[in-house]
Amino acid sequence: MLKIKSLRPEWVTLLASAYLLIGFNSVLWEHIASVLQGDSHAVVLRLAFGVLLLCAFNIVLTLLAFRRTLKPLLATLFIISAGVAYFMSQYGVLIDIGMLRNTVETNVTEVRDLLSLKLFFYILLLGVVPTLILFRTPIKFRTLPRELLQKLWVGLASAAVLAAVAMANYQGLASLFRNHHELRLMVVPSNYIGASVNYVREKVGVAAQPFSKIGEDATLAPSWSTHPRKSLTVLVVGESARAENFGLLGYGRDTNPELSKEKGLVAFSNVTSCGTETAVSVPCMFSGMTRKDYDAVKAKNQEGLLDMLQRAGLAVYWRDNQSGCKGTCDRVHVEDVSNLKEPTLCADSECHDEILLKDLAARIDDLKEDTVLVLHQMGSHGPDYYKRYPAAFERFTPVCHSNALNQCDRQSIVNGYDNTLLYTDHVLASLIDVLRSKQDQVDTAMIYLSDHGESLGEYNLFLHGTPYMLAPEQQKHVPMLAWFSDNYRSTFGVDVDCLQQGRERPLSQDNLFHSMLGLLQVKTALYNPQLDLFTGCRGAQAAR
Numbered sequence: 001m002l003k004i005k006s007l008r009p010e011w012v013t014l015l016a017s018a019y020l021l022i023g024f025n026s027v028l029w030e031h032i033a034s035v036l037q038g039d040s041h042a043v044v045l046r047l048a049f050g051v052l053l054l055c056a057f058n059i060v061l062t063l064l065a066f067r068r069t070l071k072p073l074l075a076t077l078f079i080i081s082a083g084v085a086y087f088m089s090q091y092g093v094l095i096d097i098g099m100l101r102n103t104v105e106t107n108v109t110e111v112r113d114l115l116s117l118k119l120f121f122y123i124l125l126l127g128v129v130p131t132l133i134l135f136r137t138p139i140k141f142r143t144l145p146r147e148l149l150q151k152l153w154v155g156l157a158s159a160a161v162l163a164a165v166a167m168a169n170y171q172g173l174a175s176l177f178r179n180h181h182e183l184r185l186m187v188v189p190s191n192y193i194g195a196s197v198n199y200v201r202e203k204v205g206v207a208a209q210p211f212s213k214i215g216e217d218a219t220l221a222p223s224w225s226t227h228p229r230k231s232l233t234v235l236v237v238g239e240s241a242r243a244e245n246f247g248l249l250g251y252g253r254d255t256n257p258e259l260s261k262e263k264g265l266v267a268f269s270n271v272t273s274c275g276t277e278t279a280v281s282v283p284c285m286f287s288g289m290t291r292k293d294y295d296a297v298k299a300k301n302q303e304g305l306l307d308m309l310q311r312a313g314l315a316v317y318w319r320d321n322q323s324g325c326k327g328t329c330d331r332v333h334v335e336d337v338s339n340l341k342e343p344t345l346c347a348d349s350e351c352h353d354e355i356l357l358k359d360l361a362a363r364i365d366d367l368k369e370d371t372v373l374v375l376h377q378m379g380s381h382g383p384d385y386y387k388r389y390p391a392a393f394e395r396f397t398p399v400c401h402s403n404a405l406n407q408c409d410r411q412s413i414v415n416g417y418d419n420t421l422l423y424t425d426h427v428l429a430s431l432i433d434v435l436r437s438k439q440d441q442v443d444t445a446m447i448y449l450s451d452h453g454e455s456l457g458e459y460n461l462f463l464h465g466t467p468y469m470l471a472p473e474q475q476k477h478v479p480m481l482a483w484f485s486d487n488y489r490s491t492f493g494v495d496v497d498c499l500q501q502g503r504e505r506p507l508s509q510d511n512l513f514h515s516m517l518g519l520l521q522v523k524t525a526l527y528n529p530q531l532d533l534f535t536g537c538r539g540a541q542a543a544r
Contacts, residue, residue, distance in 0.1 A: 006138035009065045009147070010154045016074050016134075017057035021050060023126055024085040024188040027092075035180055041172055048169040049176070053187065055162035062154045067141050075131040081189045082127035086119050090406055091383070091462040092455070094185040097202065099465045100195040101296075102277040107323040109338070109350050113384040116403055182470050205297040212301060214288065214526060215308035221521040224370075227491050231370045231443040233520060234431065237282065238424065239322060239379030240464060242453030243271065243477040245414075245421055253396070255421040258429035259481070265432075266499045268480040268533075273452045274509040276475045277465040279326050281451040282376075285509040286328040288526060291468075299327070305513050306332050306374070312522045315369040320376045321356050329374070338378070352390055353377045353427045357434065364438045372520070375431075379424055380454060382463050385416035389423035396422075410457045417456055432483050439485035443492070445519075449512060450478040480507065492519060493539030507533055 007015075032049060036042035064073055087093055141147055166173060177183065185191050243249050247256040248267040259265060274284035274291040284294045286304040310316045310332055318329035321338045337355045340346055345355045356375045378388060383403040386394070396415035400408035428448055435444035453475045455461035464475050484494050511533045517524065518532035529535045 004133075004137045006140045009070060009139055009141060010062065010150060012070065012074075012134075012137070012139055013061040013065050013154075014058055016077075017054050017061055019130065020057055020077065020081065020189060021053050023130075024081040025186075026085070027088045028183070028186040028188070031186060032176075032183070035176070039172075045169060045172045045176060048165050048173060051165045052162055052173070055158040055165075056190075058158045059155050059162075062151050062158070065151070066147075067139075070139065071134055074134055077189050078130050078134075079123060079127035080192065082123045082125075083119065084188050084192050085126065086122040087114075088186070088188070090118075090404060092406075092460045093463065094182060094466055094470065095188075095191040095195055096185050096467050097195045097198040098275065098277055098280055098467060100192065100199050101202075101279045102465050104199065105279045105323065105326065107338075110323055110381065112349075113382075113387070113403055118404055182467075185467065202297055206300045209297065209301040212303070213307070214303045215311065215524045218308040218312040218522055218524040218526075220313050221523050223521055227370075227443070229441065229443050229487065229491070230367050231488065231491065232364060232367060232373060232435070232438075232445075233371070233516075234373045234375060234435065234444070234446045235516070236375045236377065236428065236431070236446060236448040238448060238450035238479070239278065239377050239381050240452065240454040241380050241421060241424060241450035241479055242474050243269070243450075243479045244453070244474055245418055246479045247421075247425075248481070249479060253418055255418050256425045257422070259425050259432075262429065262432055262483060264483060264496050266482045266496060266503055268482070268507055269504050270506050271449070271478050271480040272476050272506075272508045273450070273478045276452050276468055276471045278323065278451050281509060282326045283328055285449070285451075285512045288513045290510040290531075291508065303331070304328050305516055306372070308524065308526075309372050309516070309520065309522065312520075312524075313370070314520065314522075315371040316374075317371065318374045318376065319356055321351055321353055321378045322376045322381070325374075325376060350378070350387065352388070353379065353424065354430065357427070357431055360431075361434050361438065364434070364442055364444075367442055372516075377424065377427070379450070380417060380420035382417070382454065385413070385420050388420040393423045393426065394419050405457070405462045406460075413456050413462075417454065428481070435483075436485060439487050443488040444485045445488045445492075445494075446481075446483045447516075448479070448481040449509065450480075452476070453478055478509075492521070494519070494534065495537045495539060498537035499534070502533075502537070 032046055036045055084095060093099055142150065245251050245255055247254045248260060249269050273281050274294060275281040283299045284291060286306060287294065287299040288304065289295065289299065306316050306329060316332040318325055318332055318334045320334065320336050337358065338351055339349050340351060340355060342351065342355060345352045380388060383405050386399050386401050396418045398412045399416040399419065400412040402408055405413055431446055435446060438444060452464050454464050455472060455474050458474055459472055461472065466475055482499065484496060488494065489496060511531050514528045514531035515533045517527045518529065518534050
């Protein structure tokens with residue numbers, strides 16, 4: 001067996017730094033090459049940028065290079081970095097706290113959809129093999145005092161080189177950093193280490209803050225005493241549906257053949273999301289905070305819309321076919337239907353979204369309270385779009401049947417995604433059919449709002465979760481629909497013609513909280529009529 005020569009720790013950290021820089025940052029280097037294209041100093045700037053990172057990596061690893069920590073630390077970095085490099089190259093994702101939060105708070109089904117043979121080889125070749133070589137390499141440490149002195153010299157030398165290179169190329173590097181904030185989210189492993197630190201800090205902040213109630217003055221308006229029937233308001237939270245591909249909103253394909261026939265359906269065309277991932281958008285839209293003021297720690301530690309509706313006297317239920325409600329439904333009735341034993345709708349620990357409608361008609365027949373029902377869809381969650389709908393809805397072909405989206409023809413990806421919207425169209429139309437069939441005994445309504453959009457290869461991005469400031473419109477422009485039964489319109493004073501006339505005005509998920517309070521005639525000091533999309537479209541019966 002080949003004998004590996006022993007190395008001093010400073011050589012190990014330098015080699016490891018070079019390997020981290022070269023082995024796991026292909027996406028970074030490709031991006032820098034593209035942004036510097038045409039720059040006469042491109043080669044020099046790329047080299048300078050690389051030297052800066054090499055020195056920075058070396059300083060940090062040198063400080064942590066002790067006898068018992070160096071090999072386990074590098075092994076962990078190699079293996080995690082291999083996985084991160086795979087997802088960055090595969091889907092064009094950037095790594096920040098939002099992406100990490102989205103990853104940590106996902107479920108087993110979503111994780112399984114991301115696994116592939118290519119991921120296995122990435123981890124094996126870039127992570128495991130170098131780790132095995134590392135553990136076979138003898139590292140010759142000095143006594144502790146001499147080792148500390150050596151670390152000081154290595155650190156100072158690396159810092160001196162870093163400073164010299166930065167000063168010599170200050171103007172070009174300063175322009176690069178100033179104009180391309182995304183670069184810090186592309187450097188492996190500092191991107192996921194920084195995101196991890198911020199996520200832990202967020203979790204500590206959640207644990208440290210006391211839980212607070214909001215809207216304790218919430219009560220139903222006096223007009224409720226005149227309602228002739230019980231009511232059911234269904235709020236459907238969509239998943240990864242982007243407005244750009246909704247036929248109702250002008251898409252070239254008819255992805256909404258059933259909904260387009262629904263009379264009285266209002267399709268709002270200019271709605272933006274609060275975030276680009278479920279873990280932000282869902283808590284945000286129910287929190288009462290605007291996107292500008294949204295604070296994840298605060299949202300985790302206070303009540304939201306559903307708590308207020310329940311306190312006011314409405315029965316509130318959350319039915320989930322996804323990865324949970326991200327804390328928004330923790331204090332209301334919850335039913336997880338994502339893994340029911342329904343052979344026609346469920347397989348492989350996943351159910352199609354029609355499972356959300358299971359027994360709904362019978363439940364309406366037995367309705368004894370005014371109710372708000374939230375249905376949380378699996379919707380168009382990628383990358384395995386082909387799994388999100390029954391075979392009968394695979395109308396746009398050919399379809400990418402792989403989670404390696406960057407290896408599929410883009411049209412096949414779009415076809416699969418559009419099929420998910422065809423199925424969502426069917427689910428929502430079926431829901432409206434049920435609600436319409438019960439409108440004589442119960443006032444019924446449906447509001448649909450997607451949590452965020454989706455990238456399908458535009459700008460070499462796939463899926464979602466790109467930091468909001470950098471995210472393309474496809475991840476932020478979302479569909480929103482509203483349908484009201486005739487009796488619901490009369491009882492709650494909703495003027496649908498008025499809503500139709502304003503369907504193109506700018507709206508966002510900021511409007512949901514106050515619109516639901518206004519629609520459901522809940523009196524509270526927190527209500528802001530300026531954020532209520534129904535303001536001006538309610539009759540005298542709905543006077544607050």
